[in-house]
Amino acid sequence: MQHSSKMNTSDQLMLTAIDLMSEKGYNGVSTKEIAEKAGFSEKTLFRHFGNKRNILATAFNRFHYGPEMDSIFFDQIKWNLKADLQLISATYQGNMDRNRKLIKISQKMETDEHNELKKLTHDYPRQLKKYLTQYFSEMIRQKKVIQTDPEIQARMFLVMNYGAFMHGLETSLPEKDFISESVQLFTRGLSP
Amino acid sequence: MQHSSKMNTSDQLMLTAIDLMSEKGYNGVSTKEIAEKAGFSEKTLFRHFGNKRNILATAFNRFHYGPEMDSIFFDQIKWNLKADLQLISATYQGNMDRNRKLIKISQKMETDEHNELKKLTHDYPRQLKKYLTQYFSEMIRQKKVIQTDPEIQARMFLVMNYGAFMHGLETSLPEKDFISESVQLFTRGLSP
DNA sequence: AATGATAGTCAGTACTTACTGTCATAATGA
DNA sequence: TCATTATGACAGTAAGTACTGACTATCATT
Structure with a gap:
């Protein structure tokens, strides 16, 4: 024993x-x-x-670790593009990392499998996308971001973070400097 | 029968x-x-x-479909950031889509499994990253792209395309406008 | 000492899986 | 027509898998 x-x-x-x-x-x-x-x-x-x-x-x-986005979007947003995206990205990556093994299990399951693990890869990201879309919408209204489709930008941000996470998962290598560099790119690309 | x-x-x-x-x-x-x-x-x-x-x-x-990047980087590059990234992204997504079922199989395999399917998710992207790094390096030299680490930008571009592909794979929904919008973002973010 | 809770061993059930050997049949091409 | 090729049906082997029942042993508590 x-x-x-x-x-x-x-x-x-x-x-x-x-x-x-x-x-x-x-x-x-x-x-x-x-x-x-x-x-x-x-x-x-x-x-x-x-x-x-x-x-x-x-x-x-x-x-499993649930999403931590509520408090961010309600309490911690500073309405500064760079700082906000940094925070969101870091939180997303941290959360995904904590769930990485469960995510891997979910990935390897039958495609049509309906189980709670799907929450991690479907429900949570969908919720985050909604918040992020609202965020970009407001930033556009405040003229801190160029005139563009907020939902598309939200999707792009998520897709990039998702790709970085998945790539790290498969190569077992951390994506060095990913957060700061991706935020830099988004900030340069979206600032008026 | x-x-x-x-x-x-x-x-x-x-x-x-x-x-x-x-x-x-x-x-x-x-x-x-x-x-x-x-x-x-x-x-x-x-x-x-x-x-x-x-x-x-x-x-x-x-x-399986092998990578199609040789001819692109040797014959079709126009040294115009937007046009080039559009072409590279479209080619990448098209190639990944053709291999989508094999990629799904690879994903669901044992993590330490050594088999040829890994070519699709490891060898080909690694090769593409090398080409792309060289591309960004030359674009920087020509001052068509801001001074930045070419390898990091190559990684970012790949990670975003990868994320979009994987997301589409899991949701069975095509990423609408992904290519044009992501290329827009990169162009705005990297142009001097 | 008696009892309850927890864990291990063993043998087993029923089913599934990858794979094999044998024989029969059908289709095709010369 | 005949030989060859390809396939199906059937029965089977050996191993693996999820799960079960019965029994035993140990430890802690009363």
């Missing part, structure tokens, strides 16, 4: 499942492998979770 | 495998399912390919 005294059985099983599934996908990992790697018997795994599916669902609910 | 008279057995099997694997991942599709969906017996599938792995390897060799 090699159990850590700081973490309970369920957590250990779930974290191990997340690790393994993010590498091999849901179908590529057996309940036996999860249990062994976590240091428990397969029987114990089933006692705690009932079935394989429930390991992932419970792990998601337990360990 | 419902065989199309225009396509041979191997091709039908391989294209079916690509379709199914791009939806469900390699591990999520059985040889039985591939054969049935293609309208052949499982026995026939094994006659043609020997084992499951070889279906995918052969399909990749048969159906």
Whole structure:
């Protein structure tokens, strides 16, 4: 028995499942492998979770990080393009990084799979896009940004951040200077 | 027997495998399912390919589209930032779109999996980045682009195009106006 | 000591999967 | 017509997988 005294059985099983599934996908990992790697018997795994599916669902609910954009758009925006985009980008990347393993699992799932993991790659970004569109709209009104379609700019900003994150995920290399340089580009490209 | 008279057995099997694997991942599709969906017996599938792995390897060799960037960077560049970026972006997106199913399969594979599919997501982009870095370097020399790190700008351009492609892949929605708008942004952001 | 909670071992069930061998049939081309 | 090629059906092998039941052992608490 090699159990850590700081973490309970369920957590250990779930974290191990997340690790393994993010590498091999849901179908590529057996309940036996999860249990062994976590240091428990397969029987114990089933006692705690009932079935394989429930390991992932419970792990998601337990360990994912929700979006942190509400407080930003309501409390921290300074209406300075550069500073704001810096903050938004840093927050987005930080949040995505914290969820990176769950995102990887989601990616490797069946395309038509309907599960909560999709929140990370669909619902949250959609919400962020809405906020960002409103932000650009107001910046245009204040004439701090050139006259342009706010929704398109929001999409561009998100797509660039998303691409940087995904690229980093696949190469396991951090995107050095990405945030400051991308914000520079957007600031130069959008300032009147 | 419902065989199309225009396509041979191997091709039908391989294209079916690509379709199914791009939806469900390699591990999520059985040889039985591939054969049935293609309208052949499982026995026939094994006659043609020997084992499951070889279906995918052969399909990749048969159906993937290689990078088309050589001719662009050697023959079609006009040394006009907007026109060039438009061409590069359109070519990149077109190429990625043609490979979209194989890219999806690659994504769903084990992270440490070493296979030819990685060419699409690693080797080709790396090559493109090299060309693009050289392009920006020369544009800087000609003073058609502001003084900046050419490699970083190349990375940014790629990351944005990559993000747009991946986002379109996941949402099954084309990124409307992406190319023209992103090229606008880069042109405004990089022009002296 | 008795009890409850938790975990492990073992054997098993039912099903799935990749793959194989054998035989029969149909289609095609010379 | 005949030989060759390609395919299907069927039965099977060996291994893997998710999951279950029964039983045992250990530890903490009362």
